Amino acid sequence: xxxxxxxxxxxxxxxxxxxxxxxxxxxxxxxxxxxxxxxxxxxxxxxxxxxxxxxxxxxxxxxxxxxxxxxxxxxxxxxxxxxxxxxxxxxxxxxxxxxxxxxxxxxxxxxxxxxxxxxxxxxxxxxxxxxxxxxxxxxxxxxxxxxxxxxxxxxxxxxxxxxxxxxxxxxxxxxxxxxxxxxxxxxxxxxxxxxxxxxxxxxxxxxxxxxxxxxxxxxxxxxxxxxxxxxxxxxxxxxxxxxxxxxxxxxxxxxxx
Amino acid sequence: xxxxxxxxxxxxxxxxxxxxxxxxxxxxxxxxxxxxxxxxxxxxxxxxxxxxxxxxxxxxxxxxxxxxxxxxxxxxxxxxxxxxxxxxxxxxxxxxxxxxxxxxxxxxxxxxxxxxxxxxxxxxxxxxxxxxxxxxxxxxxxxxxxxxxxxxxxxxxxxxxxxxxxxxxxxxxxxxxxxxxxxxxxxxxxxxxxxxxxxxxxxxxxxxxxxxxxxxxxxxxxxxxxxxxxxxxxxxxxxxxxxxxxxxxxxxxxxxxxxxxxxx
Numbered sequence: 001x002x003x004x005x006x007x008x009x010x011x012x013x014x015x016x017x018x019x020x021x022x023x024x025x026x027x028x029x030x031x032x033x034x035x036x037x038x039x040x041x042x043x044x045x046x047x048x049x050x051x052x053x054x055x056x057x058x059x060x061x062x063x064x065x066x067x068x069x070x071x072x073x074x075x076x077x078x079x080x081x082x083x084x085x086x087x088x089x090x091x092x093x094x095x096x097x098x099x100x101x102x103x104x105x106x107x108x109x110x111x112x113x114x115x116x117x118x119x120x121x122x123x124x125x126x127x128x129x130x131x132x133x134x135x136x137x138x139x140x141x142x143x144x145x146x147x148x149x150x151x152x153x154x155x156x157x158x159x160x161x162x163x164x165x166x167x168x169x170x171x172x173x174x175x176x177x178x179x180x181x182x183x184x185x186x187x188x189x190x191x192x193x194x195x196x197x198x199x200x201x202x203x204x205x206x207x208x209x210x211x212x213x214x215x216x217x218x219x220x221x222x223x224x225x226x227x228x229x230x231x232x233x234x235x236x237x238x239x240x241x242x243x244x245x246x247x248x249x250x251x252x253x254x255x256x257x
Numbered sequence: 258x259x260x261x262x263x264x265x266x267x268x269x270x271x272x273x274x275x276x277x278x279x280x281x282x283x284x285x286x287x288x289x290x291x292x293x294x295x296x297x298x299x300x301x302x303x304x305x306x307x308x309x310x311x312x313x314x315x316x317x318x319x320x321x322x323x324x325x326x327x328x329x330x331x332x333x334x335x336x337x338x339x340x341x342x343x344x345x346x347x348x349x350x351x352x353x354x355x356x357x358x359x360x361x362x363x364x365x366x367x368x369x370x371x372x373x374x375x376x377x378x379x380x381x382x383x384x385x386x387x388x389x390x391x392x393x394x395x396x397x398x399x400x401x402x403x404x405x406x407x408x409x410x411x412x413x414x415x416x417x418x419x420x421x422x423x424x425x426x427x428x429x430x431x432x433x434x435x436x437x438x439x440x441x442x443x444x445x446x447x448x449x450x451x452x453x454x455x456x457x458x459x460x461x462x463x464x465x466x467x468x469x470x471x472x473x474x475x476x477x478x479x480x481x482x483x484x485x486x487x488x489x490x491x492x493x494x495x496x497x498x499x500x501x502x503x504x505x506x507x508x509x510x511x512x513x514x515x516x517x518x519x520x521x
Contacts, residue, residue, distance in 0.1 A: 148352050151320050155346055156369040156417075166368070170356045252356045252397050 067126020141175025
């Protein structure tokens with residue numbers, strides 16, 4: 001467990017130092033609260049508005065998770081299909097790469113037009129940004145299997161399915177896990193961008209909406225609190241995916257040790 | 258064994274190179290390779306690095322096609338298609354799938370062949386036993402030493418009871434003690450399985466100990482310039498200490514020097 005403590009303690013110490021420096025800066029330069037609130041003010045607003053912030057985090061976490069799940073399923077399945085044929089790969093992959101460069105912020109209004117207000121466009125936005133890393137890493141993982149291993153399968157006259165199931169799929173798992181880890185952080189960003197433009201249909205406002213309305217009311221302390229908590233949501237999702245990936249790979253992959 | 262028998266694979270196999278060429282340019286590669294490895298014989302291919310020994314082995318394994326000539330297998334004097342010959346290969350690197358433990362790596366050729374899981378596991382245990390690794394069956398490749406990985410690779414090459422065994426510098430990365438051990442393992446199983454062996458090696462001790470004949474490649478493109486019979490006549494581990502073995506080594510060394518003088 002010394003290893004785990006060694007991993008957790010240093011960043012916490014650094015974080016604490018940053019917070020202390022931040023508090024000191026607010027005091028020393030007498031920054032007005034609507035520009036930069038003190039850490040204490042942010043902490044107290046977290047407590048005061050715990051209900052609102054918690055349900056906001058929950059709403060955003062749900063859309064992000066749902067978006068991530070959609071991206072995972074679509075990305076892995078599409079990756080498998082695309083990499084199964086050279087024709088598809090050369091036809092579809094460049095377009096997929098190009099679509100990745102389309103800015104999400106510009107697409108989000110379109111999602112609202114198509115999917116209405118509330119969670120659906122935010123979920124779609126999360127899925128859209130999370131899709132590409134999963135897709136690309138799945139394809140690279142499947143096609144990047146060491147040709148030396150392929151020769152072993154050639155030697156024993158393996159059929160296409162055996163090659164796929166016993167070699168390419170297990171060989172692609174580390175890549176897929178990497179793709180999912182990248183996608184996790186992006187899904188929270190995508191979700192919040194979606195929320196900026198989509199408003200909300202239910203009773204509890206997601207983080208994106210909380211930030212927007214706090215901004216209009218110059219409640220910078222709430223904005224800070226919402227930012228901090230939404231990163232925690234991203235961190236938590238990232239942690240879950242990382243642990244899941246590590247469990248999957250722990251028996252053999254050099255990244256887990 | 259039953260599986261191999263059903264496939265008519267009990268009879269030992271001849272490996273024949275019929276004026277085989279594999280040219281990468283006018284001077285690079287092998288050309289006019291003409292030799293036969295008799296049933297149950299072991300022929301070692303020697304020669305300078307890059308002369309095409311491994312290329313010949315890969316042609317025999319079906320991983321590369323010759324640009325000229327033919328490589329074929331024969332059983333009872335009749336040619337048999339590659340798919341009907343059980344071939345085991347030990348590559349220079351063991352090429353174990355990192356996500357499978359030793360046992361499941363060894364079982365892989367049987368799984369691919371469609372042998373039922375239980376059966377495949379039992380036979381994989383037998384093959385691991387053969388190379389003295391029964392205790393490491395459940396260990397992942399990353400946790401095995403280099404020598405142990407090589408032995409798992411050998412067990413995988415042997416698990417389907419091959420009639421042809423192709424060895425590409427199986428011991429080049431190993432310390433001398435492990436090397437001698439693996440050579441003894443190979444000798445031991447070759448008697449039991451009636452295998453025809455083609456061995457690529459740089460180590461004269463290995464060629465002298467395992468081979469019945471040594472073919473020396475040189476030239477550009479490379480051809481077989483000399484074939485030596487190994488005559489010390491014993492495969493017991495102790496033969497390595499004998500006077501005859503030393504004589505074989507110096508004969509090999511002289512021939513390799515002569516080949517080197519001719520250049521690639």
